[in-house]
Amino acid sequence: MIIKRKILLIILTLLVFLTSFCGCNGNIKSVVVYTSVDQVYSEKIFKLFEQKSGIKVKAVYDIEASKSVGLANRLVAEKDCPQADVFWNGEILKILDLKEKGVLERADITSAKGLPSSFVDEDGYWYGFGGRARVLIVNKALVSLENCPKTLSELANSQYIKQTGIAYPIFGTTSTQVATLYTYWGEIKAKEYFTSLKNLGISVLEGNSVVKDYVSQKKLYMGLTDTDDALSEMKQNKDLDIIFLDQGENDMGTLVIPNTVAYIKGAPHPTQADAFMEFLLSAETEQALVDDGWIHIPVHINVTASKDILAKKIKIMPVDFNEAYKKLLKATKEMTEIFVY
């Protein structure tokens, strides 16, 4: 009796293991996509692709708690034995880092033909499409739009600097903005600028979503954040508005951070990966992402911009992202010294 019970226990244990290992169905075509884009937006695109192509998307999503770089680091660690086919990133500098570290493979994507040249890697390692802009979110119940700064430089001289928020400039799109300013203004001016923001008492918050929360809850008057965070909150709070900074004739323009997608070197499902990238880079998908609220400034000619900002003519900051990437390490180190130590 005891022996029978032991055998039963062993069989049960083996069954648990076997079911675990046989979790995948080999007959269904699939593509493995790692993405740092918010799940609520990317999940819908995956479903659309599945319906259209019959290829199942096996996704791995990143989270804000890992500063949305967990998967990029996972790709580097998996480099010798890759598991992912495609990496869809919500920003650009991490893709450049992966290219530098030899994680990516060249891809020739037909849908990308209509993209502006600055959104396509000259070597074909990555492709950029519709972007999010860095904006100033303002609570009009606390301060009028006329009294708000119109440029990043004016922000440092604003009477409301202590009531202004910024996410830690060492993570995410805020660190991308810092690196681009290091390129555009030069290292010395950019460092001085952020030092002055810190010294003047700007509120440093955990992330962009916290910035918009604080402005919405009237804990702050205004703050620098991304359009996806700002516009989603504006739908719920009519007191909020956004300002695209640096729109004057001699100003540098607003930073737009594109989505990027790349093919992983040694990807296990190359054909399906190609199909997914073609789909993601198409004008139809970009329009779907605009309509859903993830992208606000499209790059395909026949895609219409987000309704919330359609009326505003935006001057976009000219950025050499390759140069910005070269400055990233130094910029992050100096921002850590200014804002963390």
Place this chain on the structure above:
Amino acid sequence: MKFNLFKGVHFLKVLAVVLLILLTIAPVLYIFMGSIATTFKGNITIDYTSGMLLLFKSVLLNLGAMVLTILFGLLSAICVWVFLEKYAVKIALGILMLILLPPFIHTQSWIFFVDKLNSFLEQILGVALNFNGIFAVILTIAFSYLPITAGLCLIALLSIPSELSDMCRIDGGGKTAFLKIYLPFLYPALCIGGLLVFLLSINDYGIPSVFGINVFVLELYSRFSAGNSIYSVFLAGFPLFLLCATIMALFGFYISRSNFSFSTMKCINPFKKEKFIKTPAVFGLVILVFFAIVPLFNLTYEAVRVKGAIAVLANSVNEISYSAFISILAAVFSFIPALLFTYSFYKSKARILFLGVAALPFIISSPIAGLSLIKMWNTPLLSFVYRSPIMPAIALISRFAFVEAVILTVAISRLDKALIENMALHYPGLFRFFKCMAQLIWKECLAGILIVFALSMGEFGVTLLVTPPGYQTLTIKIYNYLHYGASEIVAVLCLFMLVVMLLILLLLFLLLKGEKNE
């Protein structure tokens, strides 16, 4: 002739150590060796000077939080001991299970609570509380980790020998007896709880950064984010690693001196009618009320805003079942190395040292632990395991297996040595030995499994990096929605997690009650 595979003690010892190393510290060793090699090649240079002041500040901050958590834990335990004597044993296990409620829930709840309080105060008095900075960080950490210190302290109180209680009741020593006899019994539990709180909070930047306080781990994450190599991040965090290793050694010291046992828990309070114990008990009651009400109020407030709570849960069935699957695997299979280890080393003085080594994955930050697991398991030989859905369970075993090993080791060390020797002599072999042992320490075994299950359900730092494509855990989904600002969906999922855990606990109590009577 009957063949007994586990009769050879040497074989078992080797197996126990190999299993423990393979499942726990091998990835850490891998990273450690890689870091040393990279340093010698001159590829990495780390300047420690600038980070030291920040590390010092972080230590001070977390020491403050640790002291407050210990104080809150002590008062809460006294409250249950005095006012809820009848249910104290069950409450002790219940409180320990509340470790499951992630710290971000407490953080958000406290911000929400103070906001509501402030709007009320502003209307009545025209003033508002400034809930920010160090005070807010320490208070939130104290409430987030209260289950650890309160649970352990209560278990220690309930494990005090009944002879002592009788003596105190008969002699009527009052306050002096409590301070001189009872309190020393609680020291190990309070120290263990406090050190555990320190270890958990010093490796987390989440709560401090919400309240505008910078800590050392934030600097490590900035390196991680800027694309530094894993070796560089590991080396930059080495002072913190050394500090945590020292804390772990202290932890081992107090574990070896602890005197609490689940098996002998009994609530006898000789001071319950004394006035001196009522004041801390009332303070404890206030703390427990805040601990329960603030998150519950916030979660319920958010959850009632959801129109289709059932639909939210239905959409999360895959995540819920997958989380439960890997957490059960982790909790049950952590038991195997823990048992082998305990069986092989219950006589050895080196067991604390081995346990300390096995705890290393617990004291390094989760991104490093996760990436080191990838480096080790995602190789041509082992990648079939890495790709499988059980990989997160292996990661969780690597992080939490030592918890069960510690609990079993402590439980066996509390038993009469002669009894164990007799059992080993008359019932040789691991299975038979365990069968006898299980009669004596089943509560500890169960508690260990439940704690690892709870810790596994809430883990996200390591599982994010090793979860296979197409799968997702509930906690990762919660974090995803949290960023999106869907706090009401987060509230529904958190409440669901809490209810499930309490139901499991209730079910276990009912089952075990029947078993005991039988």
